[in-house]
Amino acid sequence: MAKTKTVLLAALxxxxxxxxxxxxxxxxxxxxxxxxxxxxxxxxxQNMANEKYYKVKAEKLLxxxxxxxxxxxxxxxxxxxxxxxxxxYETVIRPRIVDAFSKKDFTVSYNxxxxxxxxxxxxxxxxxxxxxxxxxxxxxxxKDGFKNPITDPYVAGYFFSGNFQLQGKIGGSRHxxxxxxMIYVDTDPGLKTETRQAYATFAxxxxxxxxxxxxxxxRRISLMDIWVDEGLSSQAEYLYLEExxxxxxxxxxxxxxxxxxxxxxxxxxDNHSEKSSxxxxxxxxxxxxxxxxxxxxTGLQSSIFYDILTSRDVDYQAVTAAAGKINPLWYNWxxxxxxxxxxxxxxxxxxxxTDDRYLQETIKVKPIGGGTISxxxxxxxxxxxxxxxxxxxxxxxxxxxxxGNASAINDSPPYTEDVLLTxxxxxxxxxxxxxxxxxxxxxxVPRMAAEGTQTPKKTGPYVIDARDxxxxxxx
Numbered sequence: 001m002a003k004t005k006t007v008l009l010a011a012l013x014x015x016x017x018x019x020x021x022x023x024x025x026x027x028x029x030x031x032x033x034x035x036x037x038x039x040x041x042x043x044x045x046q047n048m049a050n051e052k053y054y055k056v057k058a059e060k061l062l063x064x065x066x067x068x069x070x071x072x073x074x075x076x077x078x079x080x081x082x083x084x085x086x087x088x089y090e091t092v093i094r095p096r097i098v099d100a101f102s103k104k105d106f107t108v109s110y111n112x113x114x115x116x117x118x119x120x121x122x123x124x125x126x127x128x129x130x131x132x133x134x135x136x137x138x139x140x141x142x143k144d145g146f147k148n149p150i151t152d153p154y155v156a157g158y159f160f161s162g163n164f165q166l167q168g169k170i171g172g173s174r175h176x177x178x179x180x181x182m183i184y185v186d187t188d189p190g191l192k193t194e195t196r197q198a199y200a201t202f203a204x205x206x207x208x209x210x211x212x213x214x215x216x217x218x219r220r221i222s223l224m225d226i227w228v229d230e231g232l233s234s235q236a237e238y239l240y241l242e243e244x245x246x247x248x249x250x251x252x253x254x255x256x257x258x259x260x261x262x263x264x265x266x267x268x269x270d271n272h273s274e275k276s277s278x279x280x281x282x283x284x285x286x287x288x289x290x291x292x293x294x295x296x297x298t299g300l301q302s303s304i305f306y307d308i309l310t311s312r313d314v315d316y317q318a319v320t321a322a323a324g325k326i327n328p329l330w331y332n333w334x335x336x337x338x339x340x341x342x343x344x345x346x347x348x349x350x351x352x353x354t355d356d357r358y359l360q361e362t363i364k365v366k367p368i369g370g371g372t373i374s375x376x377x378x379x380x381x382x383x384x385x386x387x388x389x390x391x392x393x394x395x396x397x398x399x400x401x402x403x404g405n406a407s408a409i410n411d412s413p414p415y416t417e418d419v420l421l422t423x424x425x426x427x428x429x430x431x432x433x434x435x436x437x438x439x440x441x442x443x444x445v446p447r448m449a450a451e452g453t454q455t456p457k458k459t460g461p462y463v464i465d466a467r468d469x470x471x472x473x474x475x
Contacts, residue, residue, distance in 0.1 A: 267378020334425030380423030
């Protein structure tokens with residue numbers, strides 16, 4: 001850790017970084033003179049339901065070796081609870097996330113002086129003007145419009161990169177920085193009823209923080225694509241839970257709105273208008289990154305997420321560079337995408353979710369009928385093959401034949417397997433959707449379970465990322 005740095009030096013360093021367009025644009029934030037002065041023991045927070053910023057009065061409950069815990073005064077969080085959170089952070093969450101995602105034992109030069117850091121969280125503390133290596137954790141009831149635990153999603157925690165800014169105005173626009181490295185953790189329903197989910201979200205947001213400051217440290221020209229960043233954070237949840245998050249896996253298989261069966265997934269993030277379609281993105285991006293990990297051998301598993309996070313590329317190429325080490329064919333995005341889509345239909349095949357019995361038994365995707373379908377980049381669908389199919393693919397719209405217990409997919413016509421996979425391999429996530437062909441065979445009508453034996457669909461509450469909640473609010 002840097003031992004002799006002053007806050008002024010950190011401030012100068014941050015101003016230098018602003019000129020590189022690393023930090024977000026704050027011009028959208030509406031000025032509020034009532035928030036200009038941040039009193040002692042107060043923090044700025046974001047209202048996810050109406051886009052506005054507000055002040056949170058808090059009290060410091062605990063300061064440990066690696067964190068300082070504050071709680072909103074109305075939260076009723078006790079010092080005992082704060083101790084449990086600090087203990088979980090220092091002994092489980094922090095070491096696991098640092099081990100998987102963080103650069104370690106490195107130096108940064110500034111004005112002719114070299115500063116040493118133990119890891120990226122140590123560096124983040126320095127970027128935020130700190131000198132003690134302690135992350136600020138604010139426990140609060142995040143304002144997200146949550147009322148109905150069955151239908152309403154909620155924000156279980158968030159990381160705001162703007163906190164690395166100096167407090168005040170930039171270019172005449174007001175922003176609301178707390179001037180430190182910090183994570184926000186929800187208390188209701190978060191810590192109140194979903195403690196393990198709150199901790200998993202903590203791990204999720206910690207990856208976002210590390211990803212962000214890694215971009216700063218590496219002088220990337222932009223931040224990582226949302227789906228890559230979210231995919232890595234989904235694996236941070238797994239690292240904490242040490243099991244597949246059932247909410248994401250069950251959401252995928254339930255497909256309650258039929259949007260996954262019609263192709264919706266993570267590659268073009270939150271591009272469907274259905275009320276809950278963004279939950280498809282969280283479910284599919286988790287499964288994609290989990291599948292990639294399972295396909296790697298032990299040696300590659302230990303470094304695959306770190307390699308993606310520290311890539312100079314910030315889009316799909318960061319993923320294909322890592323995936324190509326598993327299978328040389330996967331340096332090509334279309335080959336990688338097509339194999340994962342095939343794995344979702346036949347999760348028990350050798351190209352499927354190897355060594356994960358839960359996913360092999362849980363993951364289900366439904367075929368659809370019809371003659372054609374419009375697919376955004378990254379989307380794929382399945383249709384039943386009754387007779388040989390001779391569809392010829394293009395560089396973007398591609399086809400593959402899938403069969404149970406097959407060791408590979410067939411990507412050359414004629415397709416005589418059980419199922420035809422039709423997918424859009426375009427790597428331009430801003431491109432318009434394109435038309436793909438199906439087999440025209442209607443899928444079989446699912447048999448109704450006997451009355452009283454039907455498996456109930458999982459209900460909420462579901463966790464949604466802060467930026468997606470804000471997008472819902474109209475930003």
